[in-house]
Amino acid sequence: MTLDSLIVQAASKKGPVVAVASAADREVLEAVSVAIAKGIASFMLFDDEKRIKDLMHTDFPHLIDSEKVSIHHAEDTINAATLSVKAVSSGSAHVLMKGNLATSIILKAVLNGEYGLKTGKILSHVAAFEVPGYNRLLFVTDAAMNIAPDLEAKAQIIRNAVAAAHACGVSEPIVAPLAAVETVNPAMVPTTDAASLVAMNRRGQILGCIVDGPLALDNAVSEKAAAQKGIIGETAGKADILLVPNIEAGNILYKSLMYFANAKVGAIIQGAKAPIVLTSRTDSAESKLYSLALAILSIK
DSSP states (O other): OOOOHHHHHHTSOOOOOEEEEOOOOOOHHHHHHHHHHHTTTTEEEOOOOHHHHHHHHHGGGTTTTOTHHHHEOOOHHHHHHHHHHHHTTSSOEEEEEEEEOHHHHHHHTOTTTTOOOOOSSEEEEEEEEEEETTTSSEEOOOOOSSSSSHHHHHHHHHHHHHHHHTTTSSSSOOOEBBBBBSSSSOOOOOHHHHHHHHHHHHHTTTSSEEOOSSOOOHHHHHHHHHHHOOOTTTTTTSSSEEEEHHHHHHHHHHHHHHHHHOOOEEEEESSSSEEEEETTTTTHHHHHHHHHHHHHHHHH
């Protein structure tokens, strides 16, 4: 499985619509243009109408009369966030995408009690990595949303990641709660949480996956490393989902895979009524496309 295969799968979906908040941005419109060329979605663009049209005339003239694009005027970024979230909550769109606005603004609209996308579940970040040398996608969670999740939050983060893995075709993902060691140590919370998550999985509180841990990173992803440490079993070294203990560990792992391993990545926010693509200005057009594909496959 590759990230490019997710694009192919997403293109087979019928009629997904993406609402983009603050779309008057060259990088955002480039992602929209590529996604339309790949046939994965239609787009509702929310921003100052004149600014969007001026950008299209200059750089993306083929989008001006595209039947895959509709432009919706918004007075400012707050209004753009509100209107895009309302488009998703009303069912007019199926995926929410962040354009050129602060993450805090769009998340405030997502969490609005009247028209937002809250479900009562925790929101968490799920990243799908294609790492050179690995024959599967590696899902990393949570590298962006939850600072120091407790046990119950970690259980919900796993459920969100499992849903994303299922959407990509991984029927029973192996989840590795990461820690510094492979044994339970009462002085190291990630190890005791990992043991509890394994028990919750075995007792049916976390479904659709196999949870095995605590595991250090090497034993989670390398069968050779696991064998050398005497860790045996069908899951040893075969993790699909890496659950990080906190946001610092997640952020470092995420960026290490990108900059040291030259991994490709697509990422979404799970746990809302619809998938959310929180792109960064530093994300490549390719990464934004992979994120959109992951989001479209995750539509409920």
